[in-house]
Amino acid sequence: MATEFLKSIVFELNDEEYALPVELVGAIERIMPITRIPGVPSFVKGVLNLRGVVTPVIDLRDRFKFPIQKETDASRIIIIQHDDKDVGLIVDACYDVIDIPRQSIEPTPETVGSVKIDYINGVAKYNERLLILLNIDEILSDDVLKEFNDEK
């Protein structure tokens, strides 16, 4: 049986490596000016002008409740296009595209770092690297936004 691969983009966040399916990614941008939006959860950094399209940006560190860090030169914004939603994700650094063999993907261990299980589809070991596969639906789910609005 031929090995099936999951083409993924790998990025760094809080010294760990994460992966997202490459077909979700519309672009990778350097940090650009972001306009703050009032009245939204803190992980929504604001909106930026992506070639004429107003695109919301999520700080993944904040979203995963990691310690907040100022963006560096290595920081990138990964533009995700999924389900009619265009959203930018701020990550610490963005490396390369990797073909992850499907059979190397294992279900999520009970706890990985401090990230809530929902965001994670599984973990893959690849050449001595541990890649955490993210679930984009959960990250972009509007439940969190609704919760936030309800609390207000």
Place this chain on the structure above:
Amino acid sequence: MEMNEYLDVFIEESKEHIQALNDHLLTLEKNPEDVSIVNEIFRSAHTLKGMSATMGYQDLADLTHKMENVLDAIRNNKVKLTEKMLDIIFQAVDALEAMVLDIIDGGQGKKDVKQLVNQLEAMENGESVETTPPSTSDSLEKNLEIDFMLDDFELTVLQQSKERGYKNYQVTVTLQETCLLKAARVYMVFEILEKMGEVIKSSPTVPELEEEKFDYSFTVVLVTKDSKEDVQAKINKVSEIDTVEVKELAVRAYDQDDQNVPESIESEDASVTEIEPSESSDQEKAKKKAQLSSKTIRVNIDRLDALMNLFEELVIDRGRLEQISTTLKNNELQETVEHMSRISGDLQNIILKMRMVPVDQVFNRFPRMVRQLAKDLNKDIDLQIFGAETELDRTVIDEIGDPLVHLIRNALDHGIETPSLRESKGKSPQGTLKLNAYHSGNHVFIEISDDGAGIDREKVLKKAIGNGVLTLEESKHYSDQQVFQLIMASGFSTADEISDISGRGVGLDVVKNTIESLGGSMTIDSKYNEGSTFVIQLPLTLSIISVMLTEVKNEKYAIPLSSIIETAIVNKKDILSAHHQPVIDFRGRVVPLVSLTDVFDVPGDADEDDFHSVVIIRQGEKMAGLIVDSFIGQQEVVLKSLGNYLTDVFAISGATILGDGQVALIVDTDALIK
């Protein structure tokens, strides 16, 4: 296959033709005698048939074909148009629409139309769907209907033969159902007929008969010297014949009815000559209309959107250029940029106009809907439409249909009473529903008014108290407007009974929300027992708006000019406090102040200035003052949404991109006035 390329065109055109069918059928209903309308309908049906056959939608083609036949029969005065027939034709058009919708959804446009086809066929054959009038020997000649039209030549032949003492018969032969060789029997019958006289015409046609393309019966027109009985007896000699019916054909009767014969002697009657000029002018009008409509070209809305997007980019660059030229203060540059701004302003107008479509596109389906609803509800309703030519942005048009349908259904169901009830109230039994669209300023207004029962203030209040929305005490102080606002709250319906048409309580609130999401508003005016008017106010366009750009700390916010009354500088000591709410006295009115810094939690040091820049905004009757740090100026900006991720941000209606490429948020002023 490359059919996909044509599919869009097909769908677009089918929709148009179906609409045309509906429109013309409605006109026809009012003037059943007008052949020019039948011609229009026929033309639409014919085109539709051709298109659908080319595209391979057989069911669609079949149904239109049958419709065409019926229309043809009507057009040639073969069958008389009855209300029942119109109903069936309407049903057929509905079926056509359903099929086209199916095709739009990616289906094959298949639908079981057998029943309709049969009904249409029956109509075509003049078997009047109702009951055929009993043919007394006296009226026989006049009521006689034949299953096919006779052209002028054939009519002349019949006329002449009659003058020469021949007799014209319509012979209907029905074969036994067990008949095996139908074509052979037909041949034998024809041989006998030819011996007796001459067959002028047959239905189905002779080639069709030879190919056995008929059920069991066929009809011919025979010119002969033999008597009725002889003809019957002779044909009956052929075996496997079930029945033979021979009727005398009255050519004169045809002559009179046939509008293709313009000047029969009888038409010298004064009343007829009066009608004729108006008829011809109608036809001329139709012609003129056809010529006018041919001057447009069809452009895919996607292309217009693309054009709009490109232009939006241009507007952003224009803003940037203006900014650069003001900083550089180079005369030549400034002149050029100014010129460019003017041109792009004109360009903007043209592009916006291109996206404007007459509201008729939405209105045109209402006559049909009202007709049907009125029938279902047993109400007599006169629908009057005004201002159908009023233009609105395409995007608004697309969204406004459903809310309007809802309001009209409401008006018909709850508003206008049944004829008997109306009479008992001393009103005309026929209810009037008015639909009026007009421009005013930067807005388009659509009014839906009925002369029905109106809103029962007490009933609404009772219901509201029953629902626990307000107390009896509060209800006494409610103004009429406040009461009307109540019925727009969700889950509110005053209909005593839930009907298919409306009254389930999901309704006006949805309508209100849709309209508000389009940047519009809805107001209600009603007098008990006199009727209600719903007024919808909509923005002309959704994409480019004028704003006042303001600065709050380091952030920029755009406030739509349409909701600004004026701007003011207010001294700190003029700010009063009313129950911990800062207010100012603005031209004799007490206006509450809202600090944008507080509302939007803008980070930064507190402002120590003695003067506040205030933007006075209003929504309806209410006003408020927004405190900002400074005014930047007025600008035309392109309204952009925040995307699908952030759908519900408080007091922010969207964003725009400024000349320097930064995003500025647009303030939703309505949310700030509560």
